[in-house]
Amino acid sequence: MDTLIMVAQLLLGLSILVGLHELGHLLTAKMFGMRVEKFSIGFPPKIAGFKYGETEYSIGAIPLGGFVKISGMVDESVDMDQLSSEPQPWEFRSKPAWQRLIVMLGGIIVNVVTGILIFVFLVYDRGETYFSRDQVLEHGIVAYEIGEQIGFQDGDKVLDINGEIYQSINDLSSGDALLSNNGYYTVDRNGERVTVPIPRGFINSFSDKESMSRFVNIRFPFEVGEVTPDQGAESAGIKSGDKILAVDGKEIYYFDELQKALAEKENQRVEILIEREGNTFAVESAVSDAATIGIAVSSLLEPVRKKYSFAQSVPLGVKRAFEVVIVNARAMGKMFTGEVSAKNVSGPIGMAKIYGSTWDWVKFWSITGLISMILAFMNFLPIPALDGGHVMFILYEMISGRAPSDRFLENAQKVGMVILLMIMVFAIGNDIVKLFVGS
CATH class of the missing domain: 2.30.42.10 (PDZ domain)
Incomplete structure (x- = not known):
């Protein structure tokens, strides 16, 4: 039953996000008079579907993505037959570059808006609950295994992170702190000011959700x-x-x-x-x-509880949504330098485990909002076969005045699909290793 709940949450979350992403492409394409042949949540083989107007809507058996087939566009289907004829007014290739750019950004924009709305409404509905810096200074921390490894001790009172005042104890394990260059914590240890450095690659110690419970926590009477x-x-x-x-x-x-x-x-x-x-x-x-x-x-220690008006929730929700993108961008950059282990990359099994084995709607929407922002970021990467790859080629056309040839785009799509397949195989491989061997 636990596995079924994890899988059900993953499938529901991905279906919502993929459906909205592809809907962004569909609506912008139709807005500019482009013919949309297919709209699918999930990849073939098709499980069910129907046709409305010129578009076939379907659900695929492989629920790890989706696609929109726009006439006259070199996409992941690499269907070149229709491109051998003269461009038609309803085709993607016949439209101005700025319209094609908006269509390719449509899915990304919808994922960003979805992520922001989820974070805004979570902040408005739930507010914040945390142990504050003042409480940490009053009671100190408990240092568990991972905390002791970098030099924390029980009773340490954390004064700042990288010289900056923090708000809550959760900030001690935030991505911003763990990914900082030459980062450090300043602590008061029995009246003495001590620096606890954050080692290079320290974030690799937090490869599973149990890791946080082995770092630090506030002391409580x-x-x-x-x-x-x-x-x-x-x-x-x-x-x-x-x-x-x-x-x-x-x-x-x-x-x-x-x-x-x-x-x-x-x-x-x-x-x-x-x-x-x-x-x-x-x-x-x-x-x-x-x-x-x-x-x-x-x-006997009560956490701080804050409630926000809707007007207050909007900027805070936007901030939290984009913090997800910034942290992931920084982590990806450090992955290329070797500071962050590629073993932290997770596939569908890892994502399902993040959702967890209990159905908690607050947690479900929190994770779905996070994934929505990550999907937007990943799709914006300039990899052929992703939206970012199409955006890159369209921007090249707008700047240079020359469009890449259909043959070049076809080959680029094939290369992009190979790259994406390799990433997926690697991510699923990581999941399997963590599942059977441990992280």
């Missing part, structure tokens, strides 16, 4: 939540709402301090100092071989 039956805490008389003040005389305030104290006492008994309704007393509890006493905890 806590109280006992649910008590598990038949374990040490219940036998000791610990109850929900109790505050743990000390373990074997070691003062406890933050949850990570409790975890460390118990980790030193596996399979032993410990004295725990409890505060309950203003009274303080000690109990004795067994510690399991997993260094637990059988409690869940409730954080």
Whole structure:
């Protein structure tokens, strides 16, 4: 069932984005009087379809893209037969270059608008919830495995990122921070100002969604939540709402301090100092071989919650949408220099895993908005067979006054298709390796 939910979300998200992208091409083509022969969501073989007017609308069996077939255009179908005759008024090739340029940009523009609208409405509907810089400065951070590798320590109070003041603890692991050149964090460590450098290629440590949980988090004071039956805490008389003040005389305030104290006492008994309704007393509890006493905890640290008006949500949503493009562009550039591993490239399996195995509409739209912006960016790359390749050739024609020959465009399309196929094979290969071998 988990796999079905992941696949269903991926297919729905891609179908929406691909359909809107191709709709952008279709509408702009028809706006300029071009004949659109086919509109397909998914690649052949065709599953279902119908014809309305001059256009055949269909759904393909391979749901990893789609296409619009415009008369008189050298596209991924590489159908050259119709180009041997004289150009007709309704054909793509007979239209002015500026109209053809708009048609080729139509899909990209729609994906950008879609991504922006999704981010704007998410900001308006959900607002923001985060632990602020002020809270980090008050309580400090917990450094997990990945955080310790670059020099963070428990209790560090992060002052800035690359000398710039940040807003929330999420900024510590943002793409902007992890992709920075010669980046660093400045921390207050027991009153001493310390620099923690961000190593070259550090972003490769975050190749899966579990990686973030192994970086850093804010320290939080806590109280006992649910008590598990038949374990040490219940036998000791610990109850929900109790505050743990000390373990074997070691003062406890933050949850990570409790975890460390118990980790030193596996399979032993410990004295725990409890505060309950203003009274303080000690109990004795067994510690399991997993260094637990059988409690869940409730954080006593409340995150910052902000709500925005629609007018406030628009610029913030636009900013977030384009931050996705900027981060991906920077990551791609660093991939060519070897700083970012190509193993981070994901195909459909990786995308499905990002959606996750639970159906959460907020998460679904967040990821779909992100993918919409990435699709727009990727399609704008000057690779033949992508929209960006067509844009490149049209701009060449507009600047030079000479259009590339049909034979050149045909060969360019073939080269572009080979490049795209190689990228897809590589991405799916990465997915399979991560699935069976691990990242």
